[in-house]
Amino acid sequence: MSSVDLPADELTAEAERVLRICTACMYCDGLCPVFPAIDNTHQFKLSDLNYLANLCHNCKGCWYACQYTPPHPFAVNLPATLAAVRQRSYRDYLWPRWLGRAFRSPAVGIAATVGFVVLATLAIVLMCTPPAALFGADDREGAFYRVVPWSIMAGAAGASLLWAMACIALATVRFWRDIAPDVPKRAMLRAVAPALRDIVTLRHLGGGGPGCNDVGERTSQQRRWAHHVMVAGFAGTVLSTATAAIYHHALGVAAPYPLTSLPVLLGLVGGVAMLAGIGGLLGLEFRADKEPSDPREVRLNVAFLVLLALVTLSGVAVLALRGTAAMGLLLTGHLGLVFGFFLVLPFSKAVHAPFRAAALLRAAAEKAAARPRGKPDRG
Ligand code: SF4
Ligand code: SF4
Numbered sequence: 001m002s003s004v005d006l007p008a009d010e011l012t013a014e015a016e017r018v019l020r021i022c023t024a025c026m027y028c029d030g031l032c033p034v035f036p037a038i039d040n041t042h043q044f045k046l047s048d049l050n051y052l053a054n055l056c057h058n059c060k061g062c063w064y065a066c067q068y069t070p071p072h073p074f075a076v077n078l079p080a081t082l083a084a085v086r087q088r089s090y091r092d093y094l095w096p097r098w099l100g101r102a103f104r105s106p107a108v109g110i111a112a113t114v115g116f117v118v119l120a121t122l123a124i125v126l127m128c129t130p131p132a133a134l135f136g137a138d139d140r141e142g143a144f145y146r147v148v149p150w151s152i153m154a155g156a157a158g159a160s161l162l163w164a165m166a167c168i169a170l171a172t173v174r175f176w177r178d179i180a181p182d183v184p185k186r187a188m189l190r191a192v193a194p195a196l197r198d199i200v201t202l203r204h205l206g207g208g209g210p211g212c213n214d215v216g217e218r219t220s221q222q223r224r225w226a227h228h229v230m231v232a233g234f235a236g237t238v239l240s241t242a243t244a245a246i247y248h249h250a251l252g253v254a255a256p257y258p259l260t261s262l263p264v265l266l267g268l269v270g271g272v273a274m275l276a277g278i279g280g281l282l283g284l285e286f287r288a289d290k291e292p293s294d295p296r297e298v299r300l301n302v303a304f305l306v307l308l309a310l311v312t313l314s315g316v317a318v319l320a321l322r323g324t325a326a327m328g329l330l331l332t333g334h335l336g337l338v339f340g341f342f343l344v345l346p347f348s349k350a351v352h353a354p355f356r357a358a359a360l361l362r363a364a365a366e367k368a369a370a371r372p373r374g375k376p377d378r379g
Contacts, residue, residue, distance in 0.1 A: 236270020
């Protein structure tokens, strides 16, 4: 039975068992911050397990380094065990609580919700938009808003995004209250800069230097770079939306904008970078050694990446084909995907970002508390 199949109590007991073996062994110290965090620890509370599970970046280095993996009787599989605990932590801290159930079959929940939202958006647009605006070729100023009025587009996107941000923020606050370290305020302040450095650089996807065991025994930096490219692309698309808002509200010019305009260039470059990063991450998911993985986490990752790819592809298609008769339906499909994407964010892989950031902040705070004042953190 894999760790993910274990009932809650047995999963907790299995995580404690494996971590106690690691504490006694500590061969992997130096691979990642999980090992310094468990040094000399022999009792693990549930909050400690949740903290360690989110501190783990799933680089799988400790699986390939470990001499106690199956068929050894100790049967240590730290990456899969922590991944299973991590999945459970997303579910347990999520608010509203009933939403956490979606983590049991996240791919099904995501596909069903997004599918419903896309179909509902399409049905509403078909009922409310004049056929000439929906099916005609129109690239004049304001063409998008003749398909879906700006107030409805912005209102639906804003409401679904607000819902997602509120759920994820509350889940993160609940997680942080459980794992917050007992350190002086000064140590917490000194921890902010090193924690931010680790978050932004994805330092721990470096597996202590040589990189992750992305697909097997050989280490590489592929996952780290694919993640960076995807996030940079995402930042480009956010900037594209922000500049489009400035064009609309400050300059009084409605979309669609010329190909050489800032919103379109940022959107295209960002979209292509996102697709490149998503492609790289999906490729690694499919090629990866499955034994040190949690199958539910793999499904969660794949569902999120596929959805992100669909949102990006549909956005790029709207930009590329906006002067054609396909624009109306493409825009409707893209908006449905965006609204659906925002609605499913609370039970998607998106939760890993603030949870891991919180875990890195605790790790940095404990390190800062143990470091003499004035001595800088050298990583
Ligand atoms: S993963 Fe294996 S080798 Fe590494 S510290 Fe744990 S028991 Fe030791
Ligand atoms: S998988 Fe990587 S990050 Fe996770 S505990 Fe093992 S070495 Fe650390």
